[in-house]
Amino acid sequence: MDGLAPDDPGWIGNYRLLGRLGEGGMGRVYLARSDRGRTVAVKVVQEQLARRPDFRRRFAQEVKAAQRVGGEWTAPVLDADTEAATPWVATGYVAGPSLAEVVDKQYGPLPPNSVRTLGLGLVRALQAIHAAGLVHRDLKPSNVLVTIDGPRVIDFGIARALDPALQSSPTGSR
Known part of the structure; x- marks a missing residue:
């Protein structure tokens, strides 16, 4: 900070x-x-x-x-x-570094067990996001925070609603 x-x-x-x-x-x-x-x-x-x-x-x-x-x-x-x-x-506020910081700057590649745990957490995060009717569209290491409770997905800047009725594009273009 x-x-x-x-x-x-x-x-x-x-x-x-x-x-x-x-x-x-x-x-x-x-x-x-x-x-x-x-x-x-x-x-x-x-x-x-x-x-x-x-x-x-x-x-x-x-x-x-x-x-x-x-x-x-x-x-x-x-x-x-x-x-x-x-x-x-x-x-x-979510306390924790981004996945990009953890891998690129702090520790390097994660051990297999950590990758499996991270993957399971990301699957759950994406299930919650999709259950809300959204597709994130910018899921990348800098948008995943690594916390003591598991990963947190942030930055919905280009999320897209799965239900076309929830989208409000004035031109109708995507």
């Missing part, structure tokens, strides 16, 4: 920011604390993306998709404001 930069806000919604967890093409993710003391991850959309109606619509869909999946195998959505000047979503 990195400290906050001078241009970072101190608060987003009811969440006091503690530090930066990461940054990507969509925006920044902060470690924060709720007014009740819960540690959360707050994803904030980049300002230039927030000005695009099509992106705002997709971000709102991501939040809705993530809300449909229980928190046992994912980071549960706790709060969001997709209509804010700078849209954001708060999820439960």
Whole structure:
């Protein structure tokens, strides 16, 4: 985790920011604390993306998709404001490195027993995601967090509903 930069806000919604967890093409993710003391991850959309109606619509869909999946195998959505000047979503903070960090930077290839355990956890995660009527579409090592309780799948940025009636594509194209 990195400290906050001078241009970072101190608060987003009811969440006091503690530090930066990461940054990507969509925006920044902060470690924060709720007014009740819960540690959360707050994803904030980049300002230039927030000005695009099509992106705002997709971000709102991501939040809705993530809300449909229980928190046992994912980071549960706790709060969001997709209509804010700078849209954001708060999820439960999942303590643990990504699978990419574990393999690429920390330990190298996992032993066979760990791979089997990881695979079983990912199967359960995907079953929960599919039971919510979603396909993740971006399952990769950086979107799998390794925790003491097993893997957690994160980042539903390009999830797609399995039921066409749940999709809201204005042009009908995919």
